[in-house]
Amino acid sequence: MKYFFNKNGPLISTYLIIAISFWFVFLIIIPQLYMFDLSFRPNIPSLLRGGPDDVYTLIHYKHFLFGSQxxxxxxxxxxxxxxxxxxxxxxxxxxxxxxxxxxxxxxxxxxxxxxxxxxxxxxxxxxxxxxxxxxxxxxxxxxxxxxxxxxxxxxxxxxxxxxxxxxxxxxxxxxxxxxxxxxxxxxxxxxxxxxxxxxxxxxxxxxxxxxxxxxxxxxxxxxxxxxxxxxxxxxxxxxxxxxxxxxxxxxxxxxxxxxxxxxxxxxxxxxxxxxxxxxxxxxxxxxxxxxxxxxxxxxxxxx
Amino acid sequence: MSADVELQNVSVSFGNFYAAKNVSVKIEKGEFFSFLGPSGCGKTTLLRAISGFSEPSDGQILIGNQDMAGIGPNKRPTSLIFQNLALFPLMSVADNIAFSLEVRGTGKVQRRKRADELLELVALSGQGDKKVHELSGGQRQRVAIARALAIEPEVLLLDEPLSALDLKLRQKMRTELREIQKRVGITFIYITHDQGEALTMSDRIAVMNQGELEQIGSCHNVYESPRTPFVATFVGENNAFYGTVSAVDGDMVNVLADGHNFLAKAGDLGEGKKYTFKKDDKVIMFVRPESIFLKDQNNQADNIFTAGFKAIEFEGNLKNIYMSIDGKQNVRCSVSNAVDTTDLSNSKNVELKFSSRDAVVLPVGPLAVD
Incomplete structure (x- = not known):
């Protein structure tokens, strides 16, 4: 890391780290994780999100396989x-x-x-x-x-x-x-x-x-x-x-x-x-x- | 089986540029024949024409008396060894060698047997399962030779295959190539810009310059009786004395150069003929550095002259002494390292001598500049 900073200078190094982490974390990891998490939740109005009905479930995968929840x-x-x-x-x-x-x-x-x-x-x-x-x-x-x-x-x-x-x-x-x-x-x-x-x-x-x-x-x-x-x-x-x-x-x-x-x-x-x-x-x-x-x-x- | 190769007025042109111009030569069965010339002289072009990768724009190529026009490289009885060898890196050594058999549908067991035979021929027994990159430079060289020999070609074409090796290995491979050629007995056509390679291995040499053949002959013939100033200076080292003819007596010519009147023999024209000169002709007299002696050396000589000392260069077995006549005409003389030259460095003028038998007179023409 120190070598990386010395080689590229502080300005370019910081820019590279921020740009790459933004791309990786915000554009790839977070949306995919969110999607993955969402796929295990029931389809309920946004008001009820986080409430007692918002539990992990396999109904959507069941629907894909069997056509019924x-x-x-x-x-x-x-x-x-x-x-x-x-x-x-x-x-x-x-x-x-x-x-x-x-x-x-x-x-x-x-x-x-x-x-x-x-x-x-x-x-x-x-x-x-x-x-x-x-x-x-x-x-x-x-x-x-x-x-x-x-x-x-x-x-x-x-x-x-x-x-x-x-x-x-x-x-x-x-x-x-x-x-x-x-x-x-x-x-x-x-x-x-x-x-x-x-x-x-x-x-x-x-x-x-x-x-x-x-x-x-x-x-x-x-x-x-x-x-x-x-x-x-x-x-x-x-x-x-x-x-x-x-x-x-x-x-x-x-x-x-x-x-x-x-x-x-x-x-x-x-x-x-x-x-x-x-x-x-x-x-x-x-x-x-x-x-x-x-x-x-x-x-x-x-x- | 071995075949002779005959080029009849072969020209290869690219647009207006002639890479090879009107080349005619007959290469005998089982001969080790070299095309020698500087880079860009057209020797590789000729080799590609013989192997079938390019077609001559004019003339004919006959292999074993059969016209090769329109026959592709995969159908010719020739095998080419590339300058960079072009071994297949993803295949084992044995697969490389037996590739030509594989594409002809030979069975696996037989392929392996043939590969092992060839590995033995090139002294690489037991290395068949290695990958190409595990071998040394010299070993790869031998694999390339074995691969080219696998289909039993009648003619083997070699495109400067030794140029990537270091000096020691190159010298060793020269001897080895020559031995392999004698063992398999097929025609070898060798391309090189290295006169040492050509002289040590070949039966005959063709010296090429700017797409044209300058001289064909045995190694001795090319070295001792150059036909043109280019050959005289390209093959080996030479001192060129520019001068005019002052008298002619049969084959012997008196040349007036740099204030000296030298006696030398007229150059060979081939087929027993000699150049004929008359008085006042502009000529170049060539004397090789190893044919010029210091005056106190015990050699016969009928030409004696003096030159100013410039420098001495140590080359191991030889010493090169650089001198000049009146500061204009450079003279180089090579003596064995055993010759005592301690006095030389202190003296201004050096007395030199050479025999008229070792001096060749040729008409003025372009030299090989390096």
């Missing part, structure tokens, strides 16, 4: 179904995202000339200057019944009747895939960038095909970047709200939409908090499990 006779197929559906699709989207971004990242990192690489990175970033909600609406316009894609396909004579992309959730999956593409590309790019180009040439010289070189040399080298990108895309996709609200079909519910409903429409904050805790903890456990299976350490991911 009291009986455990039948499962809450709707909510649990939405939950697993959300996770499953988030996993799928993460995988599609990986397959889509891997060649792009590799091209930028190892194939393109420095100038082309810069140009490509800029053209990847610029669309993200536009707000996420607007981008989702733009996709909605593209995919709408009378939208650009349907009109184009009809004009070209490839289809006879318009396709309902929204109902088929094509629009939703496209939107979710696109929403966090940068968070996949950049960790991949960072990891691949450090790979010595001679390694690729050595592999080729030794008779390796393109595909084998990727599986034996590039992917093992970029493993941490792949894990980092997948983790971020999975977490953010599972927790996305704006894109599903705009692009999902009337029959598809994203789990975050349920959380949103409990908070806003049904005015049941404790239940919303409980649903959030479920989503967060299951997602974290899933990610940790995956990291263990693929033998990636947390330290490598943040490197």
């Amino acid at each position: 009291t009986s455990g006779e039948s499962y809450n197929y709707v909510d649990v179904g939405v939950f697993f559906n959300t996770l499953l699709i988030a996993i799928l989207i993460t995988l599609i995202n990986l397959c889509f971004c891997y060649p792009i990242a590799f091209y930028i990192a190892k194939v393109a000339s420095p100038n082309t690489a810069r140009l490509l990175i800029v053209s990847l970033i610029i669309p993200f200057w536009i707000n996420e909600l607007l981008r989702s609406f733009a996709l909605r316009i593209l995919f709408a019944g009378e939208g650009f894609i349907n009109n184009a396909l009809l004009k070209l004579g490839l289809i006879d009747n318009g396709i309902n992309f929204i109902a088929m959730d094509v629009a939703l999956y496209t939107g979710l895939n696109y929403a966090y593409i940068l968070l996949m590309i950049f960790p991949l790019y960072n990891a691949m960038e450090t790979l010595d180009k001679n390694q690729l040439e050595a592999a080729e010289d030794l008779g390796s095909s393109m595909l084998k070189t990727h599986f034996r040399i590039v992917i093992p080298h970029a493993k941490a970047g792949i894990a980092s990108g997948c983790t971020m895309v999975f977490m953010l996709t599972a927790g996305a709200l704006a894109t599903p609200v705009v692009l999902s079909s009337p029959n598809t519910f994203w789990f975050t939409q349920l959380i949103y409903q409990w908070f806003n429409m049904n005015d049941n904050w404790p239940r919303g908090a409980a649903y959030s805790v479920v989503l967060l903890s299951v997602s974290v456990v899933f990610v940790l499990l995956m990291m263990r299976i693929f033998k990636v350490k947390i330290g490598e991911i943040v490197r």
Whole structure:
């Protein structure tokens, strides 16, 4: 601590400590703890808070599992179904995202000339200057019944009747895939960038095909970047709200939409908090499990 | 199996820049052949063209009489050892060596057997399970050689693989490389800017400058009969005396330089031919530092001259004596450390001599500046 102060001077040191503690304590720890605590409390008017009725309870978690606060006779197929559906699709989207971004990242990192690489990175970033909600609406316009894609396909004579992309959730999956593409590309790019180009040439010289070189040399080298990108895309996709609200079909519910409903429409904050805790903890456990299976350490991911 | 490599008028250009210009050379089966030249002379470009990583913009490359145009590096009977070795850090030593077999679908047991054989060849038996970073620089070198030999290439290409090693290890690896080459009997094509490496290992050397071949020949030929001023000064050390021809008698040339009339032999043009000079031609006469002797040394010499003493430099086995004629023409003479030079430092003028057989006259041309 003394060394830290001596090195950075008193002014910068104090600023750093205050800024980091504010971020960590007020923006992360306290809201999460509050949410966690809230999820175990009954939904009672604020006047009764701290009164005799304000006791710790598991009713919200019970409701998530059984659809009722009291009986455990039948499962809450709707909510649990939405939950697993959300996770499953988030996993799928993460995988599609990986397959889509891997060649792009590799091209930028190892194939393109420095100038082309810069140009490509800029053209990847610029669309993200536009707000996420607007981008989702733009996709909605593209995919709408009378939208650009349907009109184009009809004009070209490839289809006879318009396709309902929204109902088929094509629009939703496209939107979710696109929403966090940068968070996949950049960790991949960072990891691949450090790979010595001679390694690729050595592999080729030794008779390796393109595909084998990727599986034996590039992917093992970029493993941490792949894990980092997948983790971020999975977490953010599972927790996305704006894109599903705009692009999902009337029959598809994203789990975050349920959380949103409990908070806003049904005015049941404790239940919303409980649903959030479920989503967060299951997602974290899933990610940790995956990291263990693929033998990636947390330290490598943040490197 | 070993194959000869033939370059026919090979040029490699990048835009308007020619990295290699009209290079023709035939490298024999089982030969240890070196391309020697300063950095940027195009030797690495040529090696990449032979290995298939780049295509020549002109000319043909034949390996074992087969045209290599359009054949990728993974399909050529060549193996390349990279300057930084490019071993795979995440694989074990044995996996590195057997990588070429793995990608060809060879079974695990056979791969391991072959890796162990090769480890024995490069004197690394029992190190197969180590990771690459656990090995020393010299050991990594040998792993790289073993990996390149695993598919039994007909030609091994080496891109300055010793440059990262320290001097002692480099000298040891030279001998070892040469021995490995003799044992496996395949063609080695070696790229280096270090004339010591080229001279100790090679059967023949091609000296390159600015993308062009200056001279091809045996080590002795290149060292003793340089064909151009560049070769004379790039390979080994040399004293360059600028002067004019005063008389010609057959192969012997009288050169007037710095007030002295030196006798020297005309330079070789190759194929038994010599340069022909006539009176008043501008020439450079080259005499190597080790061919210049102090007057009281017991060597035959027909050229005697005097130079002013400047400095003496101790190099261990050798002593370099730096002198100048009239303060303009620098002269360097190397004598064995055993030669007594105590009187020299006190004297102003040093009497020197050299034999006309050790002096080579060449037309004026650019020197290798370092």
